[in-house]
Amino acid sequence: MSSSVKIKTLTIDERQVGAREDQTILDVARENGIKIPTLCSLKGLSAYGGCRMCIVEIAGTPKLLPSCMTTVEEGMVVTTNSDRIKKYRRSLLELYFSERNHVCSVCATNGYCELQSMAQEVEMTHVHFPYMYPQLDIDATHERFILDHNRCISCTRCVRVCDEIEGAHTLDIKDRGIDIRVITDLDHPWGESETCTQCGKCVHVCPTGALIERGKSVGEMSKRKQLLPYLTKMREAHE
Amino acid sequence: MNKKLTLATLWLDGCSGCHMSLVDVDERLIDVAGIYDIVFSPLVDVKEFPENVDVTLLEGAISTDEDVEMVKRVRKSTKTLIAFGDCAVTANVPSMRNQFKVEDVFKRGYLETTPGNDIIPSVNIPKLLEKAYPVHNFVHVDVFLHGCPPSADNIFYTLVEIAEGRTPELSKRARFG
Amino acid sequence: MTPEEFKKIGETHQKKREAFKYNINVCTAAACVSLQSEKVKDELASQVKEQGKKESCRISGTGCLGLCASGPLVTINNGQALYGGVKPGDAADIVKSIDKKPVKRLEIPADMPFFARQTKIALEHCGNTDPEVLGDYLALEGYEALYNCLTTMQPVEVIDTMVKSGLRGRGGGGYPVGLKWSTVHKAVGTKKFVICNADEGDPGAFMDRSMLESDPHSIVEGMAIAGYAVGATHGYVYIRGEYPLAIKRLKAAIKQAERQGFLGKNICGTPFSFDVEIRLGAGAFVCGEETALIASIEGKRGTPRPRPPYPAQYGLWGFPTLINNVETFANISPIVRKGADYYASIGTERSKGTKVFALAGSINNTGLIEVPMGITLREIVFEIGGGIIGGKKFKAVQTGGPSGGCIPDEYLDMKVDYESLAQVGSIMGSGGMIVMDETSCMVDVAKYFMDFCRSESCGKCAPCRVGTAQMYNLLNLISEGKATMHDMELLEELCDVVRNTSLCGLGQTAANPVLSTIRFFRDEYLAHIKDKKCPAGVCVIEHKEEAVL
Numbered sequence: 005m006s007s008s009v010k011i012k013t014l015t016i017d018e019r020q021v022g023a024r025e026d027q028t029i030l031d032v033a034r035e036n037g038i039k040i041p042t043l044c045s046l047k048g049l050s051a052y053g054g055c056r057m058c059i060v061e062i063a064g065t066p067k068l069l070p071s072c073m074t075t076v077e078e079g080m081v082v083t084t085n086s087d088r089i090k091k092y093r094r095s096l097l098e099l100y101f102s103e104r105n106h107v108c109s110v111c112a113t114n115g116y117c118e119l120q121s122m123a124q125e126v127e128m129t130h131v132h133f134p135y136m137y138p139q140l141d142i143d144a145t146h147e148r149f150i151l152d153h154n155r156c157i158s159c160t161r162c163v164r165v166c167d168e169i170e171g172a173h174t175l176d177i178k179d180r181g182i183d184i185r186v187i188t189d190l191d192h193p194w195g196e197s198e199t200c201t202q203c204g205k206c207v208h209v210c211p212t213g214a215l216i217e218r219g220k221s222v223g224e225m226s227k228r229k230q231l232l233p234y235l236t237k238m239r240e241a242h243e
Numbered sequence: 244m245n246k247k248l249t250l251a252t253l254w255l256d257g258c259s260g261c262h263m264s265l266v267d268v269d270e271r272l273i274d275v276a277g278i279y280d281i282v283f284s285p286l287v288d289v290k291e292f293p294e295n296v297d298v299t300l301l302e303g304a305i306s307t308d309e310d311v312e313m314v315k316r317v318r319k320s321t322k323t324l325i326a327f328g329d330c331a332v333t334a335n336v337p338s339m340r341n342q343f344k345v346e347d348v349f350k351r352g353y354l355e356t357t358p359g360n361d362i363i364p365s366v367n368i369p370k371l372l373e374k375a376y377p378v379h380n381f382v383h384v385d386v387f388l389h390g391c392p393p394s395a396d397n398i399f400y401t402l403v404e405i406a407e408g409r410t411p412e413l414s415k416r417a418r419f420g
Numbered sequence: 421m422t423p424e425e426f427k428k429i430g431e432t433h434q435k436k437r438e439a440f441k442y443n444i445n446v447c448t449a450a451a452c453v454s455l456q457s458e459k460v461k462d463e464l465a466s467q468v469k470e471q472g473k474k475e476s477c478r479i480s481g482t483g484c485l486g487l488c489a490s491g492p493l494v495t496i497n498n499g500q501a502l503y504g505g506v507k508p509g510d511a512a513d514i515v516k517s518i519d520k521k522p523v524k525r526l527e528i529p530a531d532m533p534f535f536a537r538q539t540k541i542a543l544e545h546c547g548n549t550d551p552e553v554l555g556d557y558l559a560l561e562g563y564e565a566l567y568n569c570l571t572t573m574q575p576v577e578v579i580d581t582m583v584k585s586g587l588r589g590r591g592g593g594g595y596p597v598g599l600k601w602s603t604v605h606k607a608v609g610t611k612k613f614v615i616c617n618a619d620e621g622d623p624g625a626f627m628d629r630s631m632l633e634s635d636p637h638s639i640v641e642g643m644a645i646a647g648y649a650v651g652a653t654h655g656y657v658y659i660r661g662e663y664p665l666a667i668k669r670l671k672a673a674i675k676q677a678e679r680q681g682f683l684g685k686n687i688c689g690t691p692f693s694f695d696v697e698i699r700l701g702a703g704a705f706v707c708g709e710e711t712a713l714i715a716s717i718e719g720k721r722g723t724p725r726p727r728p729p730y731p732a733q734y735g736l737w738g739f740p741t742l743i744n745n746v747e748t749f750a751n752i753s754p755i756v757r758k759g760a761d762y763y764a765s766i767g768t769e770r771s772k773g774t775k776v777f778a779l780a781g782s783i784n785n786t787g788l789i790e791v792p793m794g795i796t797l798r799e800i801v802f803e804i805g806g807g808i809i810g811g812k813k814f815k816a817v818q819t820g821g822p823s824g825g826c827i828p829d830e831y832l833d834m835k836v837d838y839e840s841l842a843q844v845g846s847i848m849g850s851g852g853m854i855v856m857d858e859t860s861c862m863v864d865v866a867k868y869f870m871d872f873c874r875s876e877s878c879g880k881c882a883p884c885r886v887g888t889a890q891m892y893n894l895l896n897l898i899s900e901g902k903a904t905m906h907d908m909e910l911l912e913e914l915c916d917v918v919r920n921t922s923l924c925g926l927g928q929t930a931a932n933p934v935l936s937t938i939r940f941f942r943d944e945y946l947a948h949i950k951d952k953k954c955p956a957g958v959c960v961i962e963h964k965e966e967a968v969l
Contacts, residue, residue, distance in 0.1 A: 056921045074728065096882055099917075129413060131377075135333075180878050181874055181885055181889070
């Protein structure tokens with residue numbers, strides 16, 4: 005940290021906290037043990053701002069802002085867990101569950117899934133929006149990994165880790181709206197990919213069972229959550 | 244001692260795993276029996292769903308016209324209706340057919356996977372709905388007890404809380420899957 | 421080039437025009453072109469030749485004359501006679517009667533309210549210049565504003581002029597232009613950019629297209645002035661690929677301006693350099709959102725990112741960037757030329773100046789209009805617009821496209837300005853105005869706009885991606901008479917969730933057409949749900965008893 009970085013003071017959930025001026029609200033909250041739920045954010049990857057779970061209220065701003073991409077300001081008054089926000093987070097999560105075919109009981113990541121544990125975190129007991137039941141494919145052409153679109157929440161962690169950390173950019177997104185899909189290369193089967201290095205980082209940053217290792221059965225696919233923090237740390241040490 | 248509450252348990256489109264989990268309450272079943280009289284259940288031999296049931300544990304998704312009729316009748320006669328397990332709460336495994344057309348599901352189930360069989364049964368069986376649905380799509384549900392199956396602890400906790408006149412807080416205790 | 425030189429070019433052109441007794445202008449903007457106005461123009465030219473009137477008649481193409489409903493339009497000496505619905509076969513009669521009485525069957529009264537009630541500032545040159553000829557623009561004081569800014573004004577003075585004019589962004593948000601320019605001016609950056617947002621995507625809106633087709637130089641000039649004011653050296657016009665004619669004319673205008681030194685290095689001999697490049701959009705509505713637009717110019721997938729930081733601080737490739745839309749830039753040079761006070765004298769307290777609207781739908785005078793802010797909806801619809809087609813009953817006017825709302829007849833006397841429109845749950849938007857009569861079903865209208873939002877959602881954030889699809893499904897159920905009151909509650913709940921949790925403007929405003937139709941036409945929703953009837957007779961409701969559901 006250079007000496008020119010300024011320190012800002014702000015209030016998060018009625019607590020006075022100090023922060024570097026370049027920090028996001030999410031970073032500062034975590035440093036201070038204030039938990040804000042996230043799905044697309046992952047330390048070591050660029051911020052995305054798409055999952056909307058980390059929205060917070062900022063006094064004087066009518067809009068809810070994503071704490072992962074909002075930098076701190078002097079005197080900011082942030083509320084992370086008002087009833088209003090809690091209600092929206094629950095609705096958002098219900099929308100996620102209604103979007104695709106998330107059947108926890110027969111999922112390889114059952115017990116290790118961030119979407120599943122998020123339901124507990126935001127106190128979602130059921131989905132009151134209609135389920136959409138889209139007909140989706142599973143790409144099982146790769147010899148080591150499986151991409152199951154039924155369980156994808158389009159957080160793009162896999163796309164970002166493949167591009168930013170591995171440097172392969174095998175994964176990307178196609179189409180838009182409800183039709184968006186994670187693709188490999190130019191929408192060719194993963195097994196035919198010439199760019200995939202088989203590193204498996206995408207599998208381990210995937211919050212759900214959308215990316216799993218081949219051969220893993222129900223509840224067997226735990227993810228190595230420390231992989232990315234470790235890689236980031238080693239990179240920083242190297243630099 | 245107060246008069247015992249009446250308890251019904253129902254098994255629609257599910258695997259009966261939730262009922263197994265109910266039995267897994269083990270020795271606490273004696274406590275449950277102290278609070279509740281089971282008046283209707285796959286575990287007891289009663290043909291008609293009775294009137295004025297205090298609590299109903301409803302396992303399974305709603306998948307046929309008969310299920311719809313049943314769940315409506317149950318709702319009418321039940322004070323506290325519990326969606327019991329993931330199938331009742333989310334339609335869970337039965338809903339995995341929802342991506343496909345009913346005809347295709349039949350074809351797959353009766354013809355393609357059964358060599359030599361060329362009949363799709365259609366007589367004297369309930370009509371399959373276009374999709375399998377969660378219970379709350381049809382009737383109001385009072386308590387969502389999710390899990391596949393819900394743990395015996397959560398089942399016991401829920402039954403006791405209701406008997407004590409409290410609303411069970413399951414959102415943090417229970418987990419889908 | 422010195423001002424004398426370019427004035428001279430202008431004067432030469434003016435003289436060339438005046439040498440002819442009759443200047444016959446044929447509208448060559450897209451609407452008239454689609455009705456064969458190019459053929460009309462050719463036929464007029466050959467008739468002039470045939471009838472030996474080459475000495476007195478000059479045929480030229482011109483920009484949008486506004487009254488698209490009566491196209492193709494032909495005007496003689498800028499309004500001496502105005503003809504509508506002209507077919508190539510009419511050319512002979514028009515030329516024959518040029519020095520006699522006008523052709524009755526084609527004549528449109530030039531003093532009709534459609535023309536008389538307008539105040540043209542952004543559209544000042546539309547319809548009276550040839551958009552493909554720089555000399556025409558110069559003859560009408562073109563590029564004088566730029567020259568004056570560069571030679572007599574400091575950048576802050578230009579910004580001050582914008583502040584005083586009260587001009588607000590015409591793309592929809594209505595952010596004060598002077599304030600935005602000042603922010604970019606003050607922002608620290610080794611480079612700065614100016615972007616013109618011409619990714620017009622609202623259904624029924626064609627203001628930007630018409631302006632670019634009719635008067636491209638005014639947009640180029642406005643951008644250059646903005647570049648000077650904020651300290652940018654490079655500009656981009658992000659324009660939809662679906663606007664080939666606008667692209668062609670803008671390209672030509674940029675080339676002409678470069679050749680004459682109004683763009684490029686050391687403009688008009690001053691130290692200021694500024695160039696403009698065109699970037700084509702590929703048909704994604706969301707790319708009209710400024711951060712998605714920037715991503716698209718950068719060559720990335722056109723998806724928005726959360727603001728702050730705003731582009732004024734952190735824009736194209738991370739540099740401070742000014743983004744305004746076509747109409748905003750079209751207003752710049754008139755404001756500089758005529759003065760901020762003149763502009764500020766038009767309009768209302770908080771909404772100054774004029775606004776361009778594209779009138780569409782069930783209205784007699786479909787077309788492009790420019791009116792002072794504060795005019796009432798009634799004046800627009802019934803005086804300028806000439807009322808409803810076939811004398812049907814007015815039902816609602818939709819402003820702001822998929823982000824706006826439907827305004828019912830009880831608000832017809834409401835003033836059109838940013839605040840009033842917001843109060844009734846709509847927005848000014850970029851200027852689309854769709855008039856609906858009694859035969860429109862408001863549930864169907866809401867469904868149409870939700871279908872639009874659902875297919876234009878980029879899919880980045882869950883509330884917009886899933887929420888718009890869910891809302892569309894519910895509206896579909898309602899329109900088919902299959903919904904219950906519970907579905908209606910879900911719809912209203914989703915409106916609230918999507919509006920408050922979406923990432924960008926698309927999602928945040930996607931519910932507006934639903935909310936405003938529920939607010940003013942709740943009865944129609946209830947008729948679909950409870951009585952299984954569509955009062956307007958638009959929605960097809962099958963009356964069959966479902967066995968189970």
